[in-house]
Amino acid sequence: MENIVKKILDEREINALLVEYCRxxxxxxxxxxxxxxxxxxxxxxxxxxxxxxxxxxxxxxxxERMWRWKRTSHHLSNVIxxxxxxxxxxxxxxxxxxxxxxxxxxxxxxxxxxxxLKQENGRWVITKRTMYxxxxxxxxxVKIFPFERKSPPKNWLAPKIDEV
Amino acid sequence: MENIVKKILDEREINALLVEYCRxxxxxxxxxxxxxxxxxxxxxxxxxxxxxxxxxxxxxxxxERMWRWKRTSHHLSNVIxxxxxxxxxxxxxxxxxxxxxxxxxxxxxxxxxxxxLKQENGRWVITKRTMYxxxxxxxxxVKIFPFERKSPPKNWLAPKIDEV
Amino acid sequence: MENIVKKILDEREINALLVEYCRxxxxxxxxxxxxxxxxxxxxxxxxxxxxxxxxxxxxxxxxERMWRWKRTSHHLSNVIxxxxxxxxxxxxxxxxxxxxxxxxxxxxxxxxxxxxLKQENGRWVITKRTMYxxxxxxxxxVKIFPFERKSPPKNWLAPKIDEV
Numbered sequence: 001m002e003n004i005v006k007k008i009l010d011e012r013e014i015n016a017l018l019v020e021y022c023r024x025x026x027x028x029x030x031x032x033x034x035x036x037x038x039x040x041x042x043x044x045x046x047x048x049x050x051x052x053x054x055x056x057x058x059x060x061x062x063x064e065r066m067w068r069w070k071r072t073s074h075h076l077s078n079v080i081x082x083x084x085x086x087x088x089x090x091x092x093x094x095x096x097x098x099x100x101x102x103x104x105x106x107x108x109x110x111x112x113x114x115x116x117l118k119q120e121n122g123r124w125v126i127t128k129r130t131m132y133x134x135x136x137x138x139x140x141x142v143k144i145f146p147f148e149r150k151s152p153p154k155n156w157l158a159p160k161i162d163e164v
Numbered sequence: 165m166e167n168i169v170k171k172i173l174d175e176r177e178i179n180a181l182l183v184e185y186c187r188x189x190x191x192x193x194x195x196x197x198x199x200x201x202x203x204x205x206x207x208x209x210x211x212x213x214x215x216x217x218x219x220x221x222x223x224x225x226x227x228e229r230m231w232r233w234k235r236t237s238h239h240l241s242n243v244i245x246x247x248x249x250x251x252x253x254x255x256x257x258x259x260x261x262x263x264x265x266x267x268x269x270x271x272x273x274x275x276x277x278x279x280x281l282k283q284e285n286g287r288w289v290i291t292k293r294t295m296y297x298x299x300x301x302x303x304x305x306v307k308i309f310p311f312e313r314k315s316p317p318k319n320w321l322a323p324k325i326d327e328v
Numbered sequence: 329m330e331n332i333v334k335k336i337l338d339e340r341e342i343n344a345l346l347v348e349y350c351r352x353x354x355x356x357x358x359x360x361x362x363x364x365x366x367x368x369x370x371x372x373x374x375x376x377x378x379x380x381x382x383x384x385x386x387x388x389x390x391x392e393r394m395w396r397w398k399r400t401s402h403h404l405s406n407v408i409x410x411x412x413x414x415x416x417x418x419x420x421x422x423x424x425x426x427x428x429x430x431x432x433x434x435x436x437x438x439x440x441x442x443x444x445l446k447q448e449n450g451r452w453v454i455t456k457r458t459m460y461x462x463x464x465x466x467x468x469x470v471k472i473f474p475f476e477r478k479s480p481p482k483n484w485l486a487p488k489i490d491e492v
Contacts, residue, residue, distance in 0.1 A: 004169060005332060008176070012336070019406045023420070026462050028478040050487065065487045067480040073438030073462035075424050077241045077405045078183045092187070096239050096260065096424065098438050100463055110237030110262050134190050134237035135264055150192040152231040159214065159229045168333060172340070241405045242347045258350070260403050260424065274401030274426050298354050298401035299428055314356040316395040323378065323393045 010089070011081045014117060014124050018093055021126075022074035028067065034060040038118065038125045045131045046143045071100045078112075087119035099140070107140035109133055112147060174253070175245045178281060178288050182257055185290075186238035189230065198224040202282065202289045209295045210307045235264045242276075251283035263304070271304035273297055276311060338417070339409045342445060342452050346421055349454075350402035353394065362388040366446065366453045373459045374471045399428045406440075415447040427468070435468035437461055440475060 017036055024032035037043070037056040045051035053062040066072065078094035092114050099107045116128040133144035181200055188196035201207070201220040209215035217226040230236065242258035256278050263271045280292040297308035345364055352360040365371070365384040373379035381390040394400065406422035420442050427435045444456040461472035 001166070001169065002329070004173065005329065005336075008169075008172060008336060009332065011176070012339070016408050019408050022406055022422070027476060028480075064480065064484060067484055068486050071463040071477065073422070073424075075239070075241075075403070075405045075422050075438070077239045077403075078186055080180050080183050094186070094237070094239050096237075098463055104466075106465070110239070135235040135262055137270070138268075148191060149235065152192075152228065156228060156231055158232050165330070165333065168337065172333075172336060175340070239403070241403045242350055244344050244347050256351070258401070258403050260401075274403070299399040299426055301434070302432075312355060313399065316356075316392070320392060320395055322396050 007083060010083070010119070010124065014081050014089060014091055015079055017117075017124055017126070018076055018079060018091065018113070018115070022076050022095070025063070025066065025074055026072050030060040030063055033063060036126060037129075038120070038127045041125075041127050041129070043126075043129045044145070046145055048143060051142070051144075068101070069099045070102045070104075073098045089117045089124070091115045091117065094134075105139055106137075108137045109140045109142075109144065110135040111144060171247060174247070174283070174288065178245050178253060178255055179243055181281075181288055181290070182240055182243060182255065182277070182279070186240050186259070189227070189238055190236050192230060194224040194227055197227060200290060201293075202284070202291045205289070205291050205293070207293045208309070210309055212307060215306070215308075232265070233263045234266045234268075237262045253281045253288070255279045255281065258298075269303055270301075272301045273304045273306075273308065274299040275308060335411060338411070338447070338452065342409050342417060342419055343407055345445075345452055345454070346404055346407060346419065346441070346443070350404050350423070353391070353402055354400050356394060358388040358391055361391060364454060365457075366448070366455045369453070369455050369457070371454075371457045372473070374473050376471060379470070379472075396429070397427045398430045398432075401426045417445045417452070419443045419445065422462075433467055434465075436465045437468045437470075437472065438463040439472060 021033060021036055034056040037059055039056055041056055041059065043053050043059050053059045075096040076093055079091060081089055081091045083089045092112060095111050095113060097109045097111060111134060112132040114130045114132065115126050117124050118127050131144050132147040134147045185197060185200055198220040201223055203220055204218070205220055205223065207217050207223050217223045239260040240257055243255060245253055245255045247253045256276060259275050259277060261273045261275060275298060276296040278294045278296065279290050281288050282291050295308050296311040298311045349361060349364055362384040365387055367384055368382070369384055369387065371381050371387050381387045403424040404421055407419060409417055409419045411417045420440060423439050423441060425437045425439060439462060440460040442458045442460065443454050445452050446455050459472050460475040462475045
């Protein structure tokens with residue numbers, strides 16, 4: 001029973017951590033972001049070298065690129081957490097991230113965070129984050145890893161009524 | 165006390181199920197979707213016959229229509245769960261669903277899932293799903309059931325400042 | 329242990345309350361909205377006098393302005409709750425709010441609710457709500473309080489690859 005309650009509390013804490021990342025990013029509190037990751041974390045947004053970093057300080061430094069946006073808003077949802085040990089977990093979440101440039105053009109991504117986490121010194125931190133992209137509007141140009149989608153079977157026919 | 169913890173865990177499981185539907189739909193893992201519904205489930209997206217199905221296999225078959233989209237992203241939020249028995253529940257959730265065609269035009273719906281669920285063989289499944297539409301952009305043409313909105317009282321006057 | 333479970337249940341109830349606000353607003357059930365706030369609540373959306381109200385009845389009256397929209401959809405996410413006493417809490421949440429006018433033009437805001445809550449007569453109510461705006465599209469004209477963003481350090485240089 002106590003184990004179950006601990007698990008519920010751990011999940012609550014992990015959810016709060018994922019949410020705090022969004023809040024801190026939207027107000028560009030990069031110190032707060034570094035604090036959510038382990039010292040040796042690995043973060044990969046895409047294949048481009050500039051989209052990868054190792055270590056929480058390097059991550060915070062790398063995210064300075066977000067200052068090229070005038071405003072951003074990161075809406076987190078679809079959070080699931082799985083525990084792989086008493087102090088280890090992974091989580092998946094969706095993010096709807098809106099970005100506005102100083103010329104007021106915008107860029108939107110519909111993405112996912114896939115995270116590995118550990119509990120150290122009584123608190124959870126992200127040890128590995130990989131971002132995937134379900135979709136994006138034409139304003140969003142960053143080459144985030146695409147989320148793979150299954151192909152239709154060979155015999156698939158588009159429905160007769162196009163818009164159903 | 166144990167009953168309360170069971171309820172919390174059940175709710176957690178139902179939330180994970182609703183999230184898994186979105187993930188599976190966005191990667192078109194239709195077998196995984198069928199697995200989330202009861203064999204005799206009833207699913208209704210709108211009045212059109214093609215938007216309704218009975219049974220988890222028929223649902224998966226019906227959702228093959230989603231292959232007419234190149235990419236989709238289903239962001240789930242506003243989840244509430246009510247238990248109507250120890251193994252019965254209903255839930256309501258919001259979904260922000262983005263769809264992209266192969267010609268790169270897009271379609272967005274702001275919708276709701278209203279679900280009935282039961283627990284069978286130790287796991288929760290959806291027995292009935294009805295979808296409602298709060299709103300949609302001009303690219304989204306599917307006739308989902310509209311979410312009803314109350315009308316203003318007869319004496320209502322629009323505020324003087326239009327944009328407040 | 330019982331205290332921890334009570335806290336989990338309280339958080340669950342507060343989350344449901346925040347979600348109910350969105351649902352009630354999207355179907356314009358203003359009586360249901362008034363019921364979520366304390367009699368003496370203070371609600372501030374921005375500096376304009378028309379965007380502020382005191383008391384749950386005045387709030388419901390004030391929100392009649394939402395009838396100038398044909399349809400709305402309020403997607404709540406990023407919810408965190410902190411308890412400041414056994415019957416007091418504050419919460420922060422994000423909202424992606426879509427609005428459609430009768431001429432079918434739209435307005436979208438990416439915002440935050442910062443709430444203070446208390447438990448009275450066994451249920452939680454909002455005693456103070458302030459709304460902040462992370463961002464908005466060009467159709468959204470209401471002057472919601474801006475969410476403050478830190479400025480870049482003086483030595484900041486935009487990354488060479490513009491779109492990273």
